Amino acid sequence: MDFAYHYTKEQEAFRQEIRTWLKKNVPEEMKRPLPRIGLVADDYSEEQYRFWRQTHPKLAEKGWIHPTLPKEYGGGGLTPGHETIISEEFDRARIPRDFSNPYVCPPLLVWATEEQKQKFLVPIVKAQKAAFQLFTEPNAGSDLASLQSRAVRDGDDWVLTGQKIFITGTGDPDLFLGPFITDPDAPRHRNLGFFVIPCPWPGLEIRRQNLLSGYDSLFVFMDNVRLPGDHLIGGDHQGWQVTGTTLEIEHGGRGAAFPQDEAMESLFEYVRTTRRFGETLGSDPIVQQAIMAAYGESQIDMLLAKRNYWMYQARQEMSYHGSQFSLWGREYRMRNADRARDIMGMDSLLGTDEPRAPFKGLQEVYQRASLVGAHPGGTIEVQKVIVARRLGISRTRERAAATPSTSGVAGV
Ligand SMILES: Cc1cc2nc3c(=O)[nH]c(=O)nc-3n(C[C@H](O)[C@H](O)[C@H](O)COP(=O)(O)OP(=O)(O)OC[C@H]3O[C@@H](n4cnc5c(N)ncnc54)[C@H](O)[C@@H]3O)c2cc1C
Numbered sequence: 115m116d117f118a119y120h121y122t123k124e125q126e127a128f129r130q131e132i133r134t135w136l137k138k139n140v141p142e143e144m145k146r147p148l149p150r151i152g153l154v155a156d157d158y159s160e161e162q163y164r165f166w167r168q169t170h171p172k173l174a175e176k177g178w179i180h181p182t183l184p185k186e187y188g189g190g191g192l193t194p195g196h197e198t199i200i201s202e203e204f205d206r207a208r209i210p211r212d213f214s215n216p217y218v219c220p221p222l223l224v225w226a227t228e229e230q231k232q233k234f235l236v237p238i239v240k241a242q243k244a245a246f247q248l249f250t251e252p253n254a255g256s257d258l259a260s261l262q263s264r265a266v267r268d269g270d271d272w273v274l275t276g277q278k279i280f281i282t283g284t285g286d287p288d289l290f291l292g293p294f295i296t297d298p299d300a301p302r303h304r305n306l307g308f309f310v311i312p313c314p315w316p317g318l319e320i321r322r323q324n325l326l327s328g329y330d331s332l333f334v335f336m337d338n339v340r341l342p343g344d345h346l347i348g349g350d351h352q353g354w355q356v357t358g359t360t361l362e363i364e365h366g367g368r369g370a371a372f373p374q375d376e377a378m379e380s381l382f383e384y385v386r387t388t389r390r391f392g393e394t395l396g397s398d399p400i401v402q403q404a405i406m407a408a409y410g411e412s413q414i415d416m417l418l419a420k421r422n423y424w425m426y427q428a429r430q431e432m433s434y435h436g437s438q439f440s441l442w443g444r445e446y447r448m449r450n451a452d453r454a455r456d457i458m459g460m461d462s463l464l465g466t467d468e469p470r471a472p473f474k475g476l477q478e479v480y481q482r483a484s485l486v487g488a489h490p491g492g493t494i495e496v497q498k499v500i501v502a503r504r505l506g507i508s509r510t511r512e513r514a515a516a517t518p519s520t521s522g523v524a525g526v
Contacts, residue, residue, distance in 0.1 A: 145208040149376040168173040170241035188239035201372035212241040223518035225348040248292030265294035274339040293353040306353030358515030362489040367436030369422025377480040411446040434504040441497035451484035
């Protein structure tokens with residue numbers, strides 16, 4: 115069966131418009147050096163970072179950052195077809211997406227009031243502000259509902275105290291979004307509120323920690339951070355449901371408009387072109403076995419990504435599908451990283467700063483990305499728990515949380 119996309123003349127004209135614009139407005143030295151690989155960060159120079167902070171709003175103005183979000187919230191008001199073409203062209207030209215965490219829009223779309231959408235969502239969608247996700251705490255990762263940071267009402271304001279860790283993104287955030295305990299006496303899942311915290315802000319302190327991913331991960335400390343009442347999204351005790359909207363998408367519920375696996379493609383190229391004892395690596399039966407297993411698993415991942423993207427856009431009811439995709443992706447990438455090490459040996463570990471590294475060090479980045487990618491937004495084990503619950507084979511059962519009709523993040 116042919117799973118390739120086919121485009122109309124109008125869509126091809128749209129593709130041409132994007133190509134022409136990018137060619138005219140994005141200098142070669144501002145493009146990302148490597149393809150988008152999992153969660154490993156691009157190492158942007160100060161100049162590149164500034165360039166993209168200024169250019170992303172221009173791309174958003176054209177509707178190319180959040181193509182399928184409604185125009186009234188700064189989105190493109192475009193179709194999934196357009197979004198797929200944008201993803202293809204951005205990836206082809208190595209154009210980075212905006213620097214907000216891709217999952218911050220869904221909770222605002224579903225839970226914010228109209229005034230809050232204009233105040234918080236629109237600047238994010240227009241790429242004027244970069245928003246990061248403020249969930250994990252030192253004692254609350256997989257079991258996020260056991261978080262301890264507090265929000266106490268004081269007149270019309272809320273006063274926040276606590277600590278968050280592993281908060282990641284590129285550069286400096288303008289906003290944080292996350293859950294805090296609003297009622298310490300209420301049962302789990304009914305004791306949280308969900309807040310938007312501007313940054314910088316009095317009482318907020320940030321420390322940076324470098325991770326294997328290359329991201330600056332943030333420790334965020336809140337010491338009596340006073341926020342106006344309209345920074346609470348949803349009801350006083352609806353924070354768990356608001357968080358669930360984010361997690362549903364983060365766990366893979368939206369799939370990907372244009373899934374790609376450039377690590378796989380480069381591995382193919384490697385075995386085709388590298389010679390050992392007078393023969394290409396690809397003619398070695400053991401290498402063939404390994405690379406065919408890698409290819410098959412990569413294809414399954416892309417089909418799951420496309421299935422979820424289609425289901426989401428067609429507004430099909432989703433249940434285990436997101437976590438199934440997430441689980442498969444995290445596991446197969448680790449297996450394929452192993453296979454790449456078996457096939458390429460030391461070449462798979464030569465980094466981006468090593469001139470002899472094949473494919474500019476892409477495989478080394480993949481090695482790190484496959485390990486790092488096992489954790490964020492729900493580990494492999496957590497995805498298994500969710501799939502089991504939703505398939506009805508676990509002690510407890512659960513349904514998917516509410517999601518917006520479109521979450522509008524190209525290609526993620
Ligand atoms: C690169 C990266 C980026 C991140 N970005 C962000 C971000 O932007 N914002 C944010 O808020 N957080 C972020 N995180 C944090 C991430 O969400 C947590 O790492 C994740 O939820 C796991 O929590 P933990 O690290 O505390 O591990 P733990 O919860 O302590 O888990 C430790 C181990 O125990 C296993 N385990 C836990 N519970 C169970 C169970 N019930 N059954 C079976 N096994 C279990 C886990 O699978 C894991 O292997 C990021 C993490 C990374 C690595």
